[in-house]
Every structure is written in structure tokens, then in C-alpha cells.
Amino acid sequence: MLLIKFINMKKIGLIASLLAVLLTTSCGTKKIAELEEKQKQTQEKLDSATVKLNSCLEEKASLSATNNALKSQNDVLKSNNQQLINNMGDLTTLTKKGAENLEKSLESLREKDLTIRKLQDAVTRRDSVNLALVQSLKGVLGDLNDEDINISVEKGVVYVNISDKLLFSSGSARVTSKAKEVLGKVATVVKNKPDFEFMVEGHTDDDGVKAGASFKDNWDLSVLRATAVVRLLQDEFGVDPKRMTAAGRSQYVPVADNETKEGKAKNRRTRIVVLPKVDQFYSMIEEGMKDPSIN
Incomplete structure (x- = not known):
């Protein structure tokens, strides 16, 4: 009996141990499952954190590159700014020199303009005198045939062209009585x-x-005719010989074609060239310089 009881108790203990093992094994499996789930979640979090970390690292690298680029641009801008400051200093110096040079140029232009105005005034005075001379000549010679005598002004000089048929006979250097008039x-x-x-x-x-x-x-003929006119003006009309010059131009300054009778007649002429004395012209310039309206 005692043996049976011992055996039964041993069975009961074995069964209890088995039950305990079973219970222990069941709880362990559950724990393991829970741990595996937590590990899985932790791994997922780790993977997510790794991805974020890599993204941050990439962003950091990009920002670092951008920062370096901005630093380079900033250095360039600083250099350019300094260069501009230096250039502004140079420009200020150049501007001062330019202003001085401009002022000198303007002063020179003013002086030249004044000189030109004075010369223009002298030329205007000369032209006025020439115009008065032309009017006087036309007044005393106006009744003559225009083909026989012509009065003109060219480049500030008065020209009186007189046909030879009024002054000389053909092939002669003797002044006619009509010419004397x-x-x-x-x-x-x-x-x-x-x-x-x-x-x-003489032409x-x-x-x-x-x-x-x-x-x-024809050289001889043109000179003889010119001296005949000069001599007549001096001897018979009292013109100061110091104011006169006699010149022969022969056939070499024609005003028309020598192929026709009419052309030859125009070329046979005596021309009186009236011009201001050189010293008188300069006096006119000096007078212009003293004119208050100019100065």
C-alpha cells in the first residue's frame, strides 16, 4: 500500500512537473513571440532612422556644398566691391582731370570763337566796302553796254572787265578817245x-x-595795253601810281572759247582788279577786335 501510494505520488509529481514544464514552455513561447515582435518593431524603427539619417547626411552635404559656393560668391563680391571702391577713387581723380581739361578746351574754343567772330566782322566790313565800291562803279558806268563792261565781286575782290573794243583799236596798244571817257x-x-x-x-x-x-x-601786247591804261590813269586823271600795278596775262586766262569770233572778242579785254590794301585789311581786323559789341 505504501508502495502504491509512493508510486501514485510520484506519478502525481511527474504529472505536475510535466504540467509545469508545459506551462513554462507555453509562457516562454509567448514571451519569445513578444520579443520577436518588439525586435521587429525596433528593427523597423532602426531602418527608418537609418533612412532619415542618410537623408540628413545627404542634405548636410548639399547644404555644405551650397555654403561653400556662397562663401566663394561672397569672396568674389567682396573682391569686386573693393575693386569698385578703387575704381571709384580712380574715376573721381579722372573726373577732376576731365573737368579741368574740359574747362581748358572750352576756354580755347571761346578764344577761337572770338577770333573767328573778329575775322568775320572784318570780312563783313570788307564786303560792305566792296559793295559800296561796286555801287559807285555801276553808278558812273551804268549807261554803258553790258557786253562792253562788266563789274563783279569774287572772293572779296572787285573786278571791272572792259572790252578791248572800248579801249583799243585792233592790234594796237593806243587808248582810244572813247576809252578815256x-x-x-x-x-x-x-x-x-x-x-x-x-x-x-591786259588779256x-x-x-x-x-x-x-x-x-x-601777245605777252608784249597785253603788257603794253596794261601800262597804257595805268599811264593814262596817272597822267590824265591823277591816280596815285603807288596804288597801281600793270600786268600782262597774254592769252592764257581766257573767259570763253577761242574757236569762235564771239569767244575771241570776250577774251580780248582789260581787267581792273580792285582790292583792299593788305595793311588796311589788317586794320579792319584790329578795329573789329576793339569793337565793344564783340569784346
Whole structure:
């Protein structure tokens, strides 16, 4: 009996141990499952954190690169700013020099402008005198044929062209009686203009001189005719010889074609060139300089 009881108790203990083991094993499995789940969750969190960490590292690298680029740009801007400051200093210096040079240039221009105005005033005075001279000549010679005498102004000089048929016979250097009337009127005008000098020019056509003529060629003829006019103005009309010049131009300054009779007739002429005395012209300039309206 005692043995049976011992055996039964042993069975009961074994069964209890088995039950305890079973219970222990069941609880362990559950714990393991729970731990595995926690590990899984922890791994997921770790993976997520790793991803975020990598993203942050990439962003940090990008920001670091951007920061370096901005630093480089900042250095460049600082350098450019310093260069601009230096340039502004140079520009200020150049501007001062430029202003000084500009002022000098303006002063020079003002002086040149004043000189030009003075010269223009002198030229205007000269032109006014020439105009008065032309009017006087036209007044005393206005009744003559325009084909025989012509008065003009070219480049500040008064020209009186007189046809040879009024002054000389063909091939001759003797002044005709009709010419004396014309030259007397011219003398009256020029004598009243003592500030002018004039030159008497003889001109011919291109016909050669005739055999037995008293002069060698057209040079001789043009000079003899010019001196004949000058001599007449001096001897018979009292024109100051110091104001006159006699010149022969021969056939070499034609005003028309020598191929026609009409052209030859125009080329045979005596030209009186009336111009202000050089010293008188400069006096006119000096007077212009003293003019209060200019100064």
C-alpha cells in the first residue's frame, strides 16, 4: 500500500512537473513571440532612422556644398566691391582731370570763337566796302553796254572787265578817245577810295601777232595795253601810281572759247582788279577786335 501510494505520488509529481514544464514552455513561447515582435518593431524603427539619417547626411552635404559656393560668391563680391571702391577713387581723380581739361578746351574754343567772330566782322566790313565800291562803279558806268563792261565781286575782290573794243583799236596798244571817257569815270571812283589798290591786267585772244607789228607777241601786247591804261590813269586823271600795278596775262586766262569770233572778242579785254590794301585789311581786323559789341 505504501508502495502504491509512493508510486501514485510520484506519478502525481511527474504529472505536475510535466504540467509545469508545459506551462513554462507555453509562457516562454509567448514571451519569445513578444520579443520577436518588439525586435521587429525596433528593427523597423532602426531602418527608418537609418533612412532619415542618410537623408540628413545627404542634405548636410548639399547644404555644405551650397555654403561653400556662397562663401566663394561672397569672396568674389567682396573682391569686386573693393575693386569698385578703387575704381571709384580712380574715376573721381579722372573726373577732376576731365573737368579741368574740359574747362581748358572750352576756354580755347571761346578764344577761337572770338577770333573767328573778329575775322568775320572784318570780312563783313570788307564786303560792305566792296559793295559800296561796286555801287559807285555801276553808278558812273551804268549807261554803258553790258557786253562792253562788266563789274563783279569774287572772293572779296572787285573786278571791272572792259572790252578791248572800248579801249583799243585792233592790234594796237593806243587808248582810244572813247576809252578815256570810260577810264575817267573809273578814276573818279577809285580816287575816292584811297584805301584800295588795283591792278590793271591786259588779256588777249590766241591769235598770233601780224607781221610787222611793233610788239613781239601777245605777252608784249597785253603788257603794253596794261601800262597804257595805268599811264593814262596817272597822267590824265591823277591816280596815285603807288596804288597801281600793270600786268600782262597774254592769252592764257581766257573767259570763253577761242574757236569762235564771239569767244575771241570776250577774251580780248582789260581787267581792273580792285582790292583792299593788305595793311588796311589788317586794320579792319584790329578795329573789329576793339569793337565793344564783340569784346
